Structure formats: structure tokens, C-alpha cells
Amino acid sequence: MFKILITDLDEMRQRLRMEWAKLDHAAVSVRSWSTQNKLSINTDKTKEIIFHRPAATNLIIPPPLPGIQRTKQAENIDISFCSFVTLLFRDS
Secondary structure: OOOOOHHHHHHHHHHHHHHHHHHHHHHHHHHHHHHHOOOOOOOOOOEEEOOOOOOOOOOOOOOOOOOOEEEOEEEEOOEEEEOOOEEEEOOO
């Protein structure tokens, strides 16, 4: 048996907030880069997927990126990506 102190939880929350801030910064950087290069991101076709272990419990998931739909499964060409870290290849 183990004990988690309240200070440990506070430290974990702070680290998660810092990691989420990095994700937000990355999204802003991609949008900025695309604007500088006269490209646009079609947010209607853009999806956000959070990968995790299949049997993960007590997931702490960051807030969704603004203007982007969060999904548990996405397809690109003939590959399906699932949020629980499994690749499914379709037969053509």
C-alpha cells in the first residue's frame, strides 16, 4: 500500500498544466507557421485524438483545442487510428 500526499497531487496537477500549455503553444505555432507561409488549416477536416493505453483508468485528459473536433478514431488513407493505441489496416 502507498500514500499520496496532497502536495504530490498539487505537483502533478501543476506538471499537467505545464504539459497542456505546451500543447496549446504547439497548436498556435502550427497556425502561425501556416499563416506566415500563406497556407490555411481547414479546421473542418482537422481532428484531435488523444492516444492512451487500452486499459488505462483514471485518465486525465487536457481540454480540447479551440476550433478542432476531438475524436476517438480517425482515418487517413487506408489506416485507422484509434485512441487506445491500435492501428487497424483496412483491406482494399
